[in-house]
Amino acid sequence: MIRRTVELCPGARDAFDAIIDVRSPAEFALDHIPGAVNLPVLDDEQRAAVGTEYVRGSKFLARRTGAAMVARNIAAHLEGPLADRGGSFQPLVYCWRGGQRSNAMATVMDQVGWPVAVLHEGYQTWRRQVTAALYDQPVAHRLMLLDGPTGSGKTALLTALAAQGAQTLDLEALAAHRGSLFGALAGGQPSQKAFETRLHDALSRLDPSRPVVAEAESSKIGARVIPPSLWAAMSLAPVIELTVPLAARVAHIVETYADIAADPEALDRALTRLPRHHARASVAEWREMAARGEIAELAAQLIEAHYDPAYLRTGQTRDRPVLERVLVTDLTPPGLAAAAQAVMAALDARSPDARPPDAKPLDAGPGRP
Template sequence: MIRQSLTSISSIAAIGADMIIDVRSPSEFAEDHIPGAVNLPVLSDAERAEVGTIYVQDSAFRARKVGAALVAANAAQHLQGELAEMKGDWQPLVYCWRGGQRSGAFATILDQVGWRVHFLEGGYRSYRRHVSAALYNAPLQHRIMLLDGGTGTAKTALLQHLNDVGAQTLDLEGLAAHRGSLFGATTIDQPSQKMFESRLASSLEALDPARLTWVEGESSKIGARIIPPALWESMRAAPRIEISAPLSARAAFLAKAYSDLTDNATALIRKIEHLRAYHSSATIGEWQMLARSGDWQTLAEQLMSQHYDPRYLKSQARAEQKPHLLSLKDLDTDTLAETARDLHARFN
C-alpha cells in the first residue's frame, strides 16, 4: 500500500491512479467528493448510523467489531461486482472521511489481492482543506474578464462561443447547474455548496493564470449556491464587457433559451407568483395571463423592462469598473460567433 499526501488539488492527478474510490456512505459522497471519484461504500448510511449508535450507547470495541463485519461484507460485494474484471496491474486510490478505518480496511483488502493501492492520508478532509484554501484563504491569481449585460443579452451563449474560438472560459452557471435568476433552475438539481466549490476549484486549477479567463457576470449567488470570496472579489474588481441589444431581440432569445419554461406554462405561472412581493397584483396577473396565452415575446419584454432591467441598472451603479460597451443589433448565432472572434482577437 502506498500512502499519498496531497500538496495541491492537481497532485491527485499526478498520483496516476486508474480509479479514485470514495468508500464513504452514499449521503457523504452525494454532498461532495473528489471530482471523478466513484462511490464504493463500505458502510451504507443506515449501517454507519448503526455503528455510531453502538459506539455511543454500548462500547467502542463492539462498534469496531460490528463495523468490521459490515465492511468485510460490503467489500466482498464490491470485489464480486464493480471490481470483478480489474486486471492485476490496476491501481486504485482509496479514501474515506479522514483516512481512517473505513478506507484503511478496504485498501488493505485490495492490497492483499495484489493490486498496487494508493491510500490518501487525511482522506476527504485533506482534499477539502485544499479547496477551502484556494477559494477562501488567498486572492485568486487568474486574470478575469467579465461578460456583463442585462437579462437576455446571451451572455452564456457568447461565453460558449468564446470557448469555441479558443478563449479560456469559466462557466459558473454550468458548474452550479443554474441559469442565475428566479427562472434559472434547470432540470438538474443544483449541487451542494461543497460540491459546487469542488467543481469550481478543479476548474480553476485547470486554467492557465497567465491567460485571460472569461467569466459571465453574476450576482454573489447562482440559484442557492454562493460564489466563494476569492473568486467573487476578483469578479468585482475585473474589467467587464457590457453587452446591450434591442429589447425585442433579447425577448426572442429568452423565449428560445428558456424553452423548458415556455413548454410548461403552469410551472412558469408558479414562478411568476414569486415576484408578487415586488409588483402589484395587477402586474402579476397580467404576466400570468401572458403565460397562459403563450405570448412569450410580450411576457419576456415586460419582465425585463419592468423587473430585471431596473435591478440590473441599480447593481451596475455600484460596480467598481467602468465597462467596455458592446452593442449588438441582434443575438443570432452568427452574430454571437462573430462577436466572440472579435473579442478573443482584441483582448487576448
C-alpha cells in the same frame, strides 16, 4: 505496499486509474473529489447502526459488526465494479479522515496486488485545499467579465468563446442554475461545498497567465454563494459590455427558457416570487399572459418592467472598468460566433488595465469578418 499522499492537483488526480470514495452515499452526495466513484464500505443505514451501537451499546460489538459489514461490502465491490480491473490498476482511496474505512479497502486492495494509494486525512484534506483556494488566498487568475442585461446571451457567448480557444469559467453551469428568477434547472443545485469543489477544480485547470472570461454575476447564483476570494476578483475585474437589440433578447429568452415555459405550473410559481414592488395588477396580468402561452410578449414586458431596471440599479453600485463595448446584432449561432471573434479581438488588443469608457462599440453582427 500502501502509499499515502496529499497531492490532489489535477495532474496528480488524473494519474490514478480511479479515485474511490468509500464513504456512505449520503456523504458522497454532499460533496466529493471530482471524478471519484462511490464504493462505500458502509452504506448510510449500516453506518448509522454501527455508530449508534458504538455510542450507546458495546464498542466491541460495534467494531465486530462493522467489520463484518465492511468485509461483505468490499467483497461485493471486488466481485462487482472492480471485477474487470487488471493487475496494473492504480486506485486512490479515501474516506472522511483517512482512517478505518479507507484503510480497510486499501488493505484488501494491497493484498490483491494493486498499487493502491490512500489520501492522508481523507476528504478533509481536499476540503482544506478548496477552502484555502477560495476563502484564504487571492485568486491567481486574470478575470474578464461579460456583462449585459438579461437575454443578451452571455452564457451562450461563453460557449462560443470556448469553441474559439478562450479560457472560460461558466459559473451558472457549475452552480446548475441560470442565475435568474426563472433559472432553476431540473435536478436542483449542488450543495454549497460541491459548488465550491467544482469551482476549485475548474480554476485549477486554467492557465493563470492567460485571461479567463466569466459572466458578470451577482454574489449568489440561485442558492449558491460565490466564495469570497473569487467574488473579490470578480468585483475588480474589467468588463466587456454587450449591447443586443430587444427583439434578439426576447427571442433568446424564449429559446433558453423553453423548459419552464413548457411547465405552466412552474412558470406561474416563478411569477409569484417577483419582488413586492411590482403592482399586484401587473403580476396578475403577467400570470394571465403566461397561462395563455404568450411567452414572447411576457418576456418583453418582464425585460422592460423588471430586468432592465434591476440591471441599471446594479450597474450604478458597481465600479468595474469597461474593457470594451460590443454590439451584438443577433444571438443566432453565426451572430454568437461573430461576437466571440469581437471579444477575442478585444482581449488581444487591450491590456487588463485599459480604461476606455468612451470606446466605440465593436459591431459583432453576422457579417463581421
